[in-house]
Amino acid sequence: MDYQTYKPHPDLESLVKYYWTLKVPFDPKNQKQKIIPDGCIEMTFNFGDKIKRYISESEYIFNPSAMVMGQRTKSYFIEPVGNVDTFAICFYPYGFANFVNTPLENLVDQETPIKYLFNEIQANDLEQSIITASNTKERIDIIETFLLSKLNEETTIENIVKNTVDSLISTNGSTPINIILKDELSKRRQLERHFKKQIGISPKQLGKVIRLQSTLQMLLNKKSETLTDIAYENEYFDQNHFIKDFKEFIGITPKEFLDNENMVLSSLFYK
Template sequence: MKYETYKPHPDLDSVVKCHWILEVPDDLEAPKQRVIPDGCIEMCFILGDDVRRYTFETEFIIQPRAMVFGQITQPYFVQPTGYVNTFAVRFYPYGFANFINQPIRELADKETPLSDLFGDQTAAQLELQIVEASTTEERIEFIEAFLLNRLTAPSTIDLIVSSTIEALSQTKGSASIHSIIKDDPGKRRNLERKFAQQVGISPKQLGKIIRLQAALKSILNQQGEKLTQIAYENDYYDQAHFIKDFKEFTGVNPKQYLDDDQMMLSSLIYAQD
């Protein structure tokens, strides 16, 4: 399994977290992989064999080969049908709102074909460039030219949204929305509305996801440390609170996480992110 990330162009680094590639050899016995929320939106191009996303335990859809996957609010499962070769762009929570006009909440928990967002001709041209490129560097050049051409003014993202996300990121998700907006009901309603439009989930949900990501990294990097200590290090009230949030977003408890072969992909990504 090969997973690598690449830094974006300086003019995009405020909205694009990274470009990434994933390659996995063909394996007919490959287990389903659990994908968990990370607060980001992904634009993905499937260059290898098709990938299934399970909608129920035994029911699945074939993912579009050029798509945007919106904010994830619960874990879901994917499974390759053969050789995995994916090129993708990972946007910061508010990043993708700079490139489309529709509310980001409409993209949540589903795949949206690029053609639905940018039109058939534009999407087909971009997909052809990505597919026919011979190197990752060429793919990055094509996708960055596309994004830079569509990048709107930075004022697209409201200050209240960017400052809230910054506060959540700096505190690893532990800052309360109450402390950020000083318990102003009108400001809170405005923040919730703008988050739905520009981020796709509520500020409270994003904070919980950011804190979970910090805890996941602690588990991966400090495998011998007790869960109680990890819970307190990441500002959970107690171990029970930690386990509850962990299961909400991953579907398993922290002890099962490291031994679950359905978490291999997530573990690889979050160990390097």
């Protein structure tokens, strides 16, 4: 399994978190992998074999080869049917709204083909250019040229949304929204109105996902001795509160998560 990340161009670094590539040779012993919400929106291009996304215990659909994965409110399973070879763009929560007119709440828990979000001819040209590029550097150059051409100076994220996201990220999602907004009711209403359109999920949901990322990193890197320590360091009320939120997004307890063969891929992203 070969997973690599790359920094974006300075003109895009406030919107694009990083680019990543993943190569996994096929192994018939491979297990389904659970993908966990991370608070980001991703555009992915798959050059390898098809990837199943399970919609129930036994039913699945095949992911589009070029798609945007919207915000996630729950975990889900994927399973490659052969070799994995993927290039992806990971956007900050408020980043992707700069490039499309579609309300991001329409993308939640969906894999949307890029041809439905951009001009179809442009989307097809982009996909073919990415596929035929000879290496990752060329792919990054192609996607950055595309993204920079899409940026419209008159289109900006509402400051209230961006400031809220920044505050959630800087505090690992632990700061309540009413504290961020200093209990100003008018701002709370503004935030709720714009957040789903520009982020895709509510401020509370995003805060939970960001806090989950912090706990996963601590859990996998063994930065705390006990679950109680992790709970308090991430400002959960107590261990039970931590376990409840963990199960809400991942479907199992923190103890069950460790050494689970379905979690190898998600563990890789958080270590």
